Amino acid sequence: MTQALSELQQKFHNIITNPNLSPKQKTHWLSLEAEASLPYVAVSDAVREVMADGSVCDMFEGHAPFKPRYVLPDYAVFLKNGSEYLELAPAQDFDDALNMLSIIYHHVPSVTSIPVYLGQLDDLLMPYVGELTDEQLYTKLKRFWIMLDRTLPDAFMHVNIGPADSPVCRTILKVDAELKQIAPNLTFMYDPAVTPDDLLRQAASNICECSKPHIANYPMHAAAYGDKRFGIVSCYNSLPLCGGSNTLVRMNLKLVAAKAKDEADFLESVLPYHSELMRELMNARSSFLHQDSNFFESFLAKEGLIDEQRFAPMFGIYGMAEAVNQLMDKAGKAGRYGHDVEANELGHRISARLAQLVDEMTVTYGLNGKAVLHAQGGISIDDAVTPGVRIPYGTEPDPVSYVQATAGHHQYYTSGISDILTIDETVKANPEAMFNLAKGALMAGYREFTANVASNDLVRITGYMVKLSDIARYDDEGSRTNTTFLGAEAAKNTGVLERMPRVASLEMTPALAR
Amino acid sequence: MTSAVKPLERTAKVSRILNFSCVDGPGNRMVIFLQGCNFNCISCHNPHTINHCNHCGDCVPHCPTGALQITKDTNENKVTWVSSLCTQCDLCLDVCPHQSNPKISEISVSDLLALIRKHHFFLSGITVSGGEATLQLPFIIALFSAIKADAELSHLTCFIDSNGELTLTGWDKVAPWLDGAMIDLKSWQSETHQWLVGRNNHRVLASIKHLADLGKLHEVRLLHIPGKSDLDIEVAAVGKFLAGLPESVNIRLNAFQHHGVVGEALEWSKCSKSDIEYFHSLLYQYVRRPMSLPGVYS
Incomplete structure (x- = not known):
């Protein structure tokens, strides 16, 4: 091949010759690049600005959506x-x-x-x-x-x-x-x-x-x-049967809160402004899907397996923890999200306001004309922003305190709230404790209960607490066993140097790391 | 936790409360660690729980956040802990010359009931641990009887984690409200026990038998310290003793580790996975039923 390739062709060539992707995976990435080569659905300059600064993100769903999310x-x-x-x-x-x-x-x-x-x-x-x-x-x-x-x-x-x-x-x-x-x-x-x-x-x-x-x-x-x-x-999205979600657009509350003077400014001015831009983006994306893509001409719709009226855009948010902590800082208060009652209640007020904004908003293609609010669980490119309304990793209190600090949010997130409790592996010998925790969480108002049993850093052995990192240091062994990363993290951290696992989580990796 | 203590209400010196524990009895349990112990084990993993604070003040200058302060209480110096300033760095525990802890809360039965009520949907029950919990037996009885008399809480099981030094009369006093006890058996020969913990084991063995007779013995724990405790050397006697307990009693084998340990016991060999598995194989010849082994080794 002596002819010089265009930039786009070079991208295709890189995917096609990638040593670590299967033919099926190559087909998937090629289709994404093809879609990305089309112009983006028409949006205003204001939407372009908040997408460029990262406050609003389309989850890399593509420039010209031809299938619902x-x-x-x-x-x-x-x-x-x-x-x-x-x-x-x-x-x-x-x-x-x-x-x-x-x-x-x-x-x-x-x-x-x-x-x-x-x-x-x-x-x-x-x-x-x-x-x-x-x-x-x-x-x-x-x-x-x-x-x-x-x-x-x-x-x-x-x-x-x-x-x-x-x-x-x-x-x-x-x-x-x-x-x-x-x-x-x-x-x-x-x-x-x-x-x-x-x-x-x-x-x-x-x-x-x-x-x-x-x-x-x-x-x-x-x-x-x-x-x-x-x-x-997917990752704990609750959606209408015989329908689904046409698009998911999400707001980075960390970046949006940074633009606010104080809580009142955030709730009454900055948040409504960005919500309106979210609405515009959801409308632009779903309109292309519903009007131009011909998706709803498929046999799924004709034979009654889906109904176009039962699709709604998801209004996603993430970075609640960072938003709350910034607003606490601006008020000169030291309390932190997840640990301080005042900070937690501020978080609940933000969720209530978001639910109100979404409820008062009419969208072009929604469920009864509405979008559905979602606390989004993060994707592999997120850096220093905590998923959804979770308490930041490494600062989580015990699971019972965790549930009680965050339960107040769950009522507001109709289309799901991705919160994961990490439970140390000693629970394996006592599943009744998991039963207690699940039941307690649901009684406390949890919409979904999700627990990961992992070799957590903190492990309790009968009667006292040990930190695995301390043990490692104590034994002078130096290295801790690596967690097996899913494809998403592998792609993020190592490019595609390592073969992608057979079982992946494509949704976590919306863009191929280059 | 900070509400005013009503006059005459029972209080306890509490070193720590956990809202979630899956290793202190069946199901999820709130664990209340009480300060003070009447054993002085060379191998203690939590030596800062042994003594009550003598207010010497040695820890105060070491606190990086000013959470420890000297105050005057009827002309005596008193070390006061301000929990809101504390970052739980535990430097005070490292420098304490008295095997104690300045971060102790005086907690009343009603305060604790309020906390248990807040969490009760998440719990199978509560466990009082230590230190040696039974040194504050009147408080435990007041707490357990209040739980059992409360319509919303009476389904919660009440457990004690103990070194077994309590008298039989003591166990009889708490028995009406006690659902289960977990007792450590640290050595078989009385002389070894005396050397390891500072007292002989007559009361421990009597407690285990008595609690089994009362139907209140949930678990016996054996801490295997290779070459130091004698549970492996005396395995025939230990095994026959355990085999005589009801089948409902869980037997848990714990492996000695260095975490939290201070002094000469740091020179002792840790108990490896193969050590505990070998000990288990010896014991199994007599006990002949499943026993719990550690989930994690350091």
Whole structure:
């Protein structure tokens, strides 16, 4: 190849010749570059400014969106009616149902091109269980689970189960704990009026085994979207079933708070100004998708698996901790977010104000004309900004204090709030403690309970506390075992020098590190 | 925690409260560490919990944030801890010549009940630990009986983590409100025990048997210090003793480590994973049922 390449061609060439990407991964990155070569959807100079300074971010969704960010098909309609487009008859038995689901998942797009929602599987599959024994059910679901992980390897691909007890629900929990795969991700719906304690105990015990499932507060989500009319997808986004999210735009509260004189200025002037620009950007992006991309002409819409009216833009925020601490500084107060009652209450006021702004805002393509508020969990490029409304890493109080400091936010974030509690691994020997924590968090008003059981820096051994870093120093060993990073961090920290893992989290890595 | 103490209400000297613990009994427990201990173990992992502060003031100039101050209390010098200024750097513990801790709160039963109420949805129960918790037995009885009499809290289980030195009469006093006790057995021969902790183990063995008879023994913990404690040398006697306990009693093997330890015990070998596994294999020949082993070794 002697001809000089244009800049764009050089990008394509770099991807195509990359030694560490599979052909499928190359195809994905090439498509992103192709889309990025088109002009950005039309927005005002004011929007360009806040995007340039980082206050507002489009999550690298692309310049010309041709698929919604998250799609939650009503798979029950598909199993019941079959599909004319896919030439499939209605499901007759359990094997039919699994086979049909395996097929349709490959036709459900998302921002990462891998589906983020695989359905409320217990409700979907229970009608087809028929005479199957528990053992047959176990074998079939285990094969299905392995197939999902090997063919659709993304940690944000989500299965939902619960709140009611059923053989499918129990078997999925059993298989998931046994296989400990990254995919699929799993949310268990909890409803104190419906879910037996021993089922929640099994879920809590699973968390100790594999940091899954997440536990969703069913009555809270049902109050927002209607009974059985929602799903939990990706990293804890709650969205309308038979619909989803057309775009996610997020506001960096850390940078926005830096522009405010004080709390009043922030709440009454700076925040409304940026919210209006968020609205403009959400409208511009969703209008292209709905009007120009022809996405809603697909068989998913024609056959009733999705309804264009049930898509809403997500109004995301992150960096609450830094925003609160800056406003506390400006007021000459020393209290810190997560630890000080006054700082925590300021955070709650900011969330309440955001919810009010989103509620009063009309968008072009929304659910009943509205966007949905979301506390966003961060992406790999975020530097020194804490995800969503979390308490900054390394300064977290004990899990009970953590929940009580942040529970006040959960009521406001209709489309989910990504908060992860890190629990030290001694809990593995005492899953009842995880059960207590999950139940306490949901009673305290948590919309979702997510816990990671990790080799945390602080580990308690009977009766006293040890810091793993202290032990390392004490033993003069020097190096601590490295955590296994997901693809996102690997790409960020090392470029693509290392082969990307087979199972990745594409959503965390919206842009290929160069 | 700072509310005025009502006259005549029981209070305790508390060195620390944890809202979340999964290693101090079943489920998540609030753990209340009480200051003061009647053992003086060479191998103590928390030596700053042994004595009550004598207000010598040696720690005060070392505090980097001025959280420790000398105040006058009926003409006596008193070390006062201002928790709002404290960064928990623990320098005061390092410099204390008296195996004590100036960061002690005097907490009443009603203050503690309010805290437990705030957290009760998250808890299976509470555990009082130490130091040696039973040195403040009247407070424990007042606290446990108040919990059991409270409609909202009565489902919470009440546990004591103890060195077993309490008298049988003492255990009988708290038994009506006690759900479980966790007792350390540090050595088998009385002479070894005397050398290791400063007292013989007659009362410890009696406490274990008595609590088992009362149905209140949750766990017996054996701290294995290779070459120092005699639990491995005396494994036949230890094993037969443990085998005689009800099957419901958890037997936990702990491995001696250096963290927190001061003085000569720092020269002792730490107990490795293979040490504890070998000890377990010896003990298992007599006990013949599952025992808990450490999750982490340093």
